[in-house]
Amino acid sequence: MKQKQLANVLIKVLGLSLCSESVMHLVMGLMNLLSNFENRGLLGAGFTSWSSLSLWSNVFSGLLLAVLGIYFIVASRKVAEWLLKGEED
Numbered sequence: 001m002k003q004k005q006l007a008n009v010l011i012k013v014l015g016l017s018l019c020s021e022s023v024m025h026l027v028m029g030l031m032n033l034l035s036n037f038e039n040r041g042l043l044g045a046g047f048t049s050w051s052s053l054s055l056w057s058n059v060f061s062g063l064l065l066a067v068l069g070i071y072f073i074v075a076s077r078k079v080a081e082w083l084l085k086g087e088e089d
Contacts, residue, residue, distance in 0.1 A: 003087065007080035015072030022065035029058030 001009075032055055072079065 004080050004084055007084060008076050011072050011076040011079050015069045015074075015076065018065045018069030018072065022062045022069060025058045025062030025065060029056065029060075029062055032058060 036055060
């Protein structure tokens with residue numbers, strides 16, 4: 001297996017691992033939001049009590065990891081070429 005092919009495969013594996021990590025972050029973020037809704041009520045606590053950044057951080061990080069993972073999967077060949085642009089096969 002050539003070096004660029006190996007880099008392509010490893011970058012795709014990295015993308016898949018980021019996507020699996022993003023699923024965990026999204027699920028935990030949604031569970032945190034739902035538990036906060038359950039504890040404080042949807043309407044009784046007001047908008048500012050459940051909209052803090054700490055409650056949304058898992059959701060945002062999950063979305064960011066998903067975007068990065070999908071990018072690495074789709075553009076793995078370009079990333080491998082960029083990483084190994086000065087080396088010959």
